[in-house]
Amino acid sequence: MSGTFLSGMRTMARGAREQPRLFGIAIAGSVVYGAGTAASGYLVGRVTDRVIVPAVTGSGDVSTADVWLAGSTLMAVTLVTVAGILVRRVWAGAVAFTLQAGYRRRLARRYLELPLAWHHAHPAGRLLATAGSDVEATWQAMFVLPFALGVVVLIAVAGVAMAAADPVLATVGLLVIPALLLANIVYQRRMSPRVTRVQQLRGEVSATAHESFEGALVVKTLGLADEEVERFTVDANRLRDANVAAGRTRGAFEPVIEALPALGTLAVLSVGTARAAGGAVGVGDLVQIAYLLGLLAFPVRAFGWVLSELPRTVAGDTRVQAILRESATTPWGERSFDATGGPVAVSTTGLGYRHPVPATDPLDERPELPGQRASAVAPQHDPAPALADVTLDVAAGSTVAVVGSTGSGKSTLAGLLVRLVDPTSGDVVLDGVDVRSLADGEVAGAAALVPQSTFVFDDTVRGNIALGLDDASVPAGRRVGDDDIWRALRLARAEDFVSALPGGLDELVGERGSTLSGGQRQRLALARALVRRPRLLVLDDATSALDPTVERAVLDGLAESGEGTTVVVVAYRPATIALADEVVHLERGRVVDRGPAAEVAARDAGYRDLVTAYARAAKDRADGVTTNTAGMA
Numbered sequence: 001m002s003g004t005f006l007s008g009m010r011t012m013a014r015g016a017r018e019q020p021r022l023f024g025i026a027i028a029g030s031v032v033y034g035a036g037t038a039a040s041g042y043l044v045g046r047v048t049d050r051v052i053v054p055a056v057t058g059s060g061d062v063s064t065a066d067v068w069l070a071g072s073t074l075m076a077v078t079l080v081t082v083a084g085i086l087v088r089r090v091w092a093g094a095v096a097f098t099l100q101a102g103y104r105r106r107l108a109r110r111y112l113e114l115p116l117a118w119h120h121a122h123p124a125g126r127l128l129a130t131a132g133s134d135v136e137a138t139w140q141a142m143f144v145l146p147f148a149l150g151v152v153v154l155i156a157v158a159g160v161a162m163a164a165a166d167p168v169l170a171t172v173g174l175l176v177i178p179a180l181l182l183a184n185i186v187y188q189r190r191m192s193p194r195v196t197r198v199q200q201l202r203g204e205v206s207a208t209a210h211e212s213f214e215g216a217l218v219v220k221t222l223g224l225a226d227e228e229v230e231r232f233t234v235d236a237n238r239l240r241d242a243n244v245a246a247g248r249t250r251g252a253f254e255p256v257i258e259a260l261p262a263l264g265t266l267a268v269l270s271v272g273t274a275r276a277a278g279g280a281v282g283v284g285d286l287v288q289i290a291y292l293l294g295l296l297a298f299p300v301r302a303f304g305w306v307l308s309e310l311p312r313t314v315a316g317d318t319r320v321q322a323i324l325r326e327s328a329t330t331p332w333g334e335r336s337f338d339a340t341g342g343p344v345a346v347s348t349t350g351l352g353y354r355h356p357v358p359a360t361d362p363l364d365e366r367p368e369l370p371g372q373r374a375s376a377v378a379p380q381h382d383p384a385p386a387l388a389d390v391t392l393d394v395a396a397g398s399t400v401a402v403v404g405s406t407g408s409g410k411s412t413l414a415g416l417l418v419r420l421v422d423p424t425s426g427d428v429v430l431d432g433v434d435v436r437s438l439a440d441g442e443v444a445g446a447a448a449l450v451p452q453s454t455f456v457f458d459d460t461v462r463g464n465i466a467l468g469l470d471d472a473s474v475p476a477g478r479r480v481g482d483d484d485i486w487r488a489l490r491l492a493r494a495e496d497f498v499s500a501l502p503g504g505l506d507e508l509v510g511e512r513g514s515t516l517s518g519g520q521r522q523r524l525a526l527a528r529a530l531v532r533r534p535r536l537l538v539l540d541d542a543t544s545a546l547d548p549t550v551e552r553a554v555l556d557g558l559a560e561s562g563e564g565t566t567v568v569v570v571a572y573r574p575a576t577i578a579l580a581d582e583v584v585h586l587e588r589g590r591v592v593d594r595g596p597a598a599e600v601a602a603r604d605a606g607y608r609d610l611v612t613a614y615a616r617a618a619k620d621r622a623d624g625v626t627t628n629t630a631g632m633a
């Protein structure tokens with residue numbers, strides 16, 4: 001706890017240093033609130049002595065002016081106090097929200113700078129959670145910290161005022177403060193793991209629900225609805241039990257914390273009436289002490305709130321800092337390509353790649369924090385290389401088909417060729433230049449990768465293909481007009497379906513392209529690559545959802561467009577392979593054989609199996625469909 005307390009307070013101090021002006025205003029407001037509240041207690045005592053007691057007992061002269069003066073002074077102090085509260089709350093919120101916004105921006109920038117290999121090792125869900133809830137958790141205590149600091153002032157001033165009025169009664173009354181603090185600390189310590197557990201379970205329930213909705217099709221078709229309901233019920237019941245446990249703790253502590261100040265006031269009043277009767281203390285002093293005690297009851301809880309937030313502060317900040325401190329970057333070189341047009345020659349020597357081991361959660365290294373999982377992280381072994389010793393030579397303008405079974409390293413190779421990741425051994429050379437010595441933007445300007453899974457943005461067809469290149473701010477040489485877009489659509493064999501859309505290029509394609517078929521999405525992704533007139537085009541299984549005839553037309557079109565593009569295509573279909581000048585057979589990350597398709601087929605049995613198995617499966621499927629239709633007819 002003390003470790004958490006100190007780290008949490010260090011984080012708060014850092015936040016205050018980063019926003020000194022906003023934090024200073026919040027503290028000033030809080031001090032005004034604390035001093036004003038204490039002053040109102042003092043005033044109530046004085047008004048009792050000078051106005052109320054004389055008026056009630058009829059022992060003195062109370063003019064209307066006195067009543068007005070007393071009332072308006074109290075009113076003025078109250079207004080100042082209220083202004084302090086307003087300033088404190090508004091600026092405390094400003095500090096917390098400004099810090100949140102600042103850290104989210106820093107994280108987002110960091111995410112963009114970090115290379116893809118780093119992202120592969122860090123699940124996107126966790127990165128989102130860090131930018132969202134972890135940042136929020138880090139600065140949650142900031143909302144109450146100025147309040148708690150103002151309460152310190154309040155207790156100090158009120159304590160002095162009480163002691164000046166009557167030291168004995170002040171001691172009796174102020175005994176309540178340590179009791180309240182203790183009760184609050186015990187309460188928050190009991191509560192905080194329970195609240196953390198509720199948060200965790202809430203996340204699990206929503207994850208389960210989310211998965212069920214996402215997999216609705218699978219659930220329905222396999223008739224798993226009952227199992228899913230059961231799975232959800234288990235999670236929901238656990239959340240209910242955790243909430244009930246938290247509620248029990250709250251139920252046990254809240255009344256005690258509510259009752260303590262009342263008990264203190266009772267003690268002050270019983271001791272005080274005896275002392276007042278004996279003349280040791282004036283009625284005004286007694287009223288002042290009882291009143292101040294009542295006023296303190298609520299603010300003292302601010303300490304409890306800050307204390308209860310600190311574990312979450314430390315947990316959130318640990319995750320945030322782990323990312324901000326991450327030093328991995330893509331080191332860009334200085335060079336640029338000599339030629340600005342024409343196909344690029346590609347060669348690799350001894351190319352190897354090991355996927356990074358999934359990163360551990362930084363929280364797993366802080367065992368003192370509540371709520372973290374026991375280390376459920378993958379063992380730290382070196383994974384087998386996804387690619388090893390791949391040496392290739394692709395002549396400028398030629399087409400190479402990469403063939404291999406699932407997991408053989410085809411996508412890894414595709415990513416390396418366009419420098420999505422850097423190799424762990426060997427090199428990739430484009431037009432005689434090592435990609436690592438090329439300046440930022442050079443590879444992206446010359447090469448295009450159409451990945452295995454296509455992504456379509458919630459935008460128009462035009463927006464999805466141009467992706468910003470149609471903006472007037474883009475230099476004329478790189479700017480993309482509608483003519484270029486139609487040309488790319490024609491090459492991708494997407495022209496017909498786009499012109500059939502009611503909005504044409506302006507048609508919105510919906511979230512993730514939900515209004516398009518898989519094949520249509522793939523053709524848009526293809527057009528997106530082609531509109532950039534790439535000098536190297538890498539297609540990672542990017543035509544899998546196309547009919548074989550369409551796929552063939554696309555590849556033929558590429559060859560005939562005379563644009564001069566080197567094409568590396570991950571392919572299964574014999575028809576696609578037939579278009580390639582050379583095939584490369586990959587197995588377990590290594591090149592088994594390479595050469596013209598016919599030669600490889602003649603001497604490489606594994607390749608033959610792969611290609612004929614695919615062809616046979618396709619034929620069986622076609623036959624199966626025919627038989628079924630025949631049967632139904």
Ligand SMILES: Nc1ncnc2c1ncn2[C@@H]1O[C@H](COP(=O)(O)OP(=O)(O)O)[C@@H](O)[C@H]1O
Nearest residue numbers: 120355356386405406407408409410411412413
């Ligand atoms: N992000 C990743 N982290 C760890 N291993 C990966 C990752 N992506 C792929 N792999 C592994 O690398 C190998 C090659 O994968 P990949 O290049 O995607 O194969 P292919 O595209 O030929 O199916 C596989 O064994 C796969 O399990």
Ligand SMILES: [Mg+2]
Nearest residue numbers: 410411452541
């Ligand atoms: Mg793949």
